Amino acid sequence: MPAVTPGGDFYEQLLGEYDQMMDWESRLMRETPFYQKIFADYQVKSLLDTGCGTGRHCFHFANLGIDTVVGTDISGSMIELAQARAMASGSEIAFERAAFTDVADKISGAFDLVCCLGNSISHLKTYDELELALRNFRRLTTVKGVILIQLLNWDLRLARQERFFPPRSHVTPAGEKLFFRFFDFHEELVTMNLLIFQQCTAPLRNWTYRTVSTTLRPWRRDLIRMALDDVGLSVLQEYGGTDLSPYQPLESSDYIVIAHKG
Ligand SMILES: C[S@@+](CC[C@H](N)C(=O)[O-])C[C@H]1O[C@@H](n2cnc3c(N)ncnc32)[C@H](O)[C@@H]1O
Numbered sequence: 607m608p609a610v611t612p613g614g615d616f617y618e619q620l621l622g623e624y625d626q627m628m629d630w631e632s633r634l635m636r637e638t639p640f641y642q643k644i645f646a647d648y649q650v651k652s653l654l655d656t657g658c659g660t661g662r663h664c665f666h667f668a669n670l671g672i673d674t675v676v677g678t679d680i681s682g683s684m685i686e687l688a689q690a691r692a693m694a695s696g697s698e699i700a701f702e703r704a705a706f707t708d709v710a711d712k713i714s715g716a717f718d719l720v721c722c723l724g725n726s727i728s729h730l731k732t733y734d735e736l737e738l739a740l741r742n743f744r745r746l747t748t749v750k751g752v753i754l755i756q757l758l759n760w761d762l763r764l765a766r767q768e769r770f771f772p773p774r775s776h777v778t779p780a781g782e783k784l785f786f787r788f789f790d791f792h793e794e795l796v797t798m799n800l801l802i803f804q805q806c807t808a809p810l811r812n813w814t815y816r817t818v819s820t821t822l823r824p825w826r827r828d829l830i831r832m833a834l835d836d837v838g839l840s841v842l843q844e845y846g847g848t849d850l851s852p853y854q855p856l857e858s859s860d861y862i863v864i865a866h867k868g
Contacts, residue, residue, distance in 0.1 A: 616798075616820035617659070617681040623802065624684070625660050626776040627785045634666050640848040641670065644719070644864070648752045654678065654717040656709055656743065657726030661688030664699050678704040678713060680729075706730060706739035710746055720747050721754040728757055728822040731795065733833065736825065740837045744867060752866045753839060759846065759858045760824035767791055781805035789822075796822045827853075827861050839865040 617624060644650065651673045655664050658677030661684075668675045677699060679685050688701040704712040706722070707730075720743040730736050743753045762768070771787040784803040789796050799819045806812050831841060842865060845851065846858025853861060 616818055617679075618683050619818045620800075621683065622660070622687055623783070623785075625662065626778075626783060627774055627787075627800075629774075630662050634662070637848040638666075638670070640845075640850055641667065643850065644752075644754065645670065645672065648719060648750075648864075650718040650752075652715075652717045652748075653719045653721065654709075654713065654746055656704075656706055656720065656722045656739075657724070657729070658688065658701070659684050659724070659726075661691060661699065661701055663721075663723060664688070664701070665691070665695075665697065668697060668699055674717070675699045676713060676715075676717070677701045678709050680705040706742065707735055708742070709739075710742035713746060715746075716748040716751065717746055718748055718751045719754060720751065721756075723754075723756045725757045725822075727755055727830075728760075728796075728825055729820070730825075731821065731823045733829070736829075736833045737837055740833055740839060744837055744839055747867065749867065752842065752864050753834075754862065754864050755830065756848070756860055756862045757825060757830070759827075759853075759855070759861045761826050761855045761861070762858065763789070764791070764824055764826070765856065781807050781811070791824075794823070796824050798822050827855070827863075830861070830863060834863070834865045838867065840868045841865050842868075 653667055653672050653675050655677045658664055658679050661677045664675045664677040677688055682703055685701050685703045692699050702712060730739055747753055769789045774785040776783045782805040786801040788799050797819050799817060801817050803813050803815045841863055844853040845862040846853040847860045
């Protein structure tokens with residue numbers, strides 16, 4: 607197995623394959639009613655997506671009518687991909703390289719919604735980093751604005767030691783790719799492993815494979831809530847997924863929390 611790499615490096619090694627690991631069209635279609643509700647409930651006109659990856663949510667949010675959308679990510683290659691897409695489509699979305707821990711120094715202005723989606727926050731390993739990130743999100747939020755964080759429901763994953771994600775196939779003219787994602791649970795941290803099989807073109811059609819891994823902190827709900835409280839953010843709403851289900855510790859797939867400066 608290769609050495610476990612820090613969050614940013616892990617995504618650098620994926621070289622644009624991140625988007626192949628999931629069915630974005632289905633994901634965005636499934637998530638749309640959730641975001642439309644949040645945008646309506648909190649009158650969101652401007653939005654910052656931190657840990658935006660290749661910017662797929664950002665483009666979608668602009669299409670849903672958000673006037674100002676900015677995306678940030680620690681990974682230079684993710685941001686370059688997002689910027690190239692924005693330029694090719696004539697989009698005005700700004701994409702900037704920034705970590706959760708320095709985003710308030712790199713981005714100016716304030717947003718109605720600062721979000722951190724797709725379990726990205728779990729890349730932060732220490733409570734101090736988590737607090738600094740949340741303090742930055744708070745600084746970047748308007749007076750009436752909200753912060754939305756979506757992560758895996760680690761309480762459930764840890765209780766069940768749930769290791770595996772469903773495999774994913776992605777077919778390209780160059781051959782098929784198969785993505786297998788699984789966790790190794792340690793005392794405090796979790797290794798996320800990604801095994802990628804790539805089928806060669808005809809006539810051989812044989813398979814090669816490589817693995818990449820990174821370390822995550824499985825933030826339980828009580829620690830996220832404690833950190834929000836410590837930086838002066840109060841919880842407004844909690845959900846168990848983008849299906850708008852209520853958060854159930856031993857059932858929900860996700861933990862989604864919405865907080866404000868109140
Ligand atoms: C699992 S991906 C999620 C991407 C996207 N938000 C989504 O929902 O599909 C995690 C993203 O967080 C970024 N990331 C990891 N550590 C970060 C950090 N410390 N600061 C900012 N972004 C980070 C990675 O580069 C990657 O793009």
